[in-house]
Amino acid sequence: MPNKVKKQPSAVKGFSRFAHTYDQYNMIQAEVAEELVSRLKKSHYSTIIDIGCGSGAVIKNLQNRSITFDKFIAVDLSEAMLSLHPSGANIHQCCIDFSSHDSFNELCGNKEALVLSSSALQWSKDLDLTLSRLAKCGKRAYFAIFTSGTFKTLHECAGIRSPIYSDKELKKVISNYYEATFMLQSYQLTFSNTKEMFRYIQKSGVSGGERQLGFKEMKRLMEAYPLDYLEFEVLFVEAKPF
Numbered sequence: 001m002p003n004k005v006k007k008q009p010s011a012v013k014g015f016s017r018f019a020h021t022y023d024q025y026n027m028i029q030a031e032v033a034e035e036l037v038s039r040l041k042k043s044h045y046s047t048i049i050d051i052g053c054g055s056g057a058v059i060k061n062l063q064n065r066s067i068t069f070d071k072f073i074a075v076d077l078s079e080a081m082l083s084l085h086p087s088g089a090n091i092h093q094c095c096i097d098f099s100s101h102d103s104f105n106e107l108c109g110n111k112e113a114l115v116l117s118s119s120a121l122q123w124s125k126d127l128d129l130t131l132s133r134l135a136k137c138g139k140r141a142y143f144a145i146f147t148s149g150t151f152k153t154l155h156e157c158a159g160i161r162s163p164i165y166s167d168k169e170l171k172k173v174i175s176n177y178y179e180a181t182f183m184l185q186s187y188q189l190t191f192s193n194t195k196e197m198f199r200y201i202q203k204s205g206v207s208g209g210e211r212q213l214g215f216k217e218m219k220r221l222m223e224a225y226p227l228d229y230l231e232f233e234v235l236f237v238e239a240k241p242f
């Protein structure tokens, strides 16, 4: 299994990963979901909505911390991901696109709900729309959203623009709909060789925008990349709708 190797100064957390590990491509998302859930204040919630639930990192962390709920609504665009999500009598699965207009009608019935989202909202095609709808779905929200600080040096090296929002853009849109507090957290994932590092980028859910590059450019980038680690940046948000 991958090892946490060094405690970084300031807000950077360091990890090292080695080839052929089992849980290969989602270590940072797993750490982010754990951190997000650790921020919850109560031990019981009536309804929890998990936006972009994936295979269930959030609900598993709730269970690990003995945080209970009457009803859990697991939302994801991907049927395949939802099929991996834990099921149960009080777990409702909802296959919707959070970037689309009509998606939220079935979610917004419960104004008391707690809305969570870990490592997913960076993929909203229309963040303003998504947040305007989410703000109507519950009375408190906790989000963890990857920012354009993710793969920063890689993007600089390749001369490409991050495909995801900057922390400033995120804060601005969130502040249109929520009274929010923000915490920016950096992570570093160290690799034993460049090939492994680039395989990680291609396989992890946090695309680096590298698809904009051709084979030759990619090869050049691998040679020129100056670090033995990848950078990730996540904005943690605790928010109350206006």
Ligand SMILES: C[S@@+](CC[C@H](N)C(=O)[O-])C[C@H]1O[C@@H](n2cnc3c(N)ncnc32)[C@H](O)[C@@H]1O
Pocket: 029, 030, 033, 051, 052, 053, 054, 055, 056, 057, 058, 075, 076, 077, 078, 081, 096, 097, 098, 099, 117, 118, 119, 120, 123, 124, 125, 205, 206
């Ligand atoms: C990186 S995964 C995170 C999954 C999980 N929350 C976790 O922490 O491990 C992002 C998830 O967001 C989902 N997703 C991406 N775009 C979406 C959209 N427009 N609407 C709903 N879900 C979406 C993906 O299918 C994927 O399961």
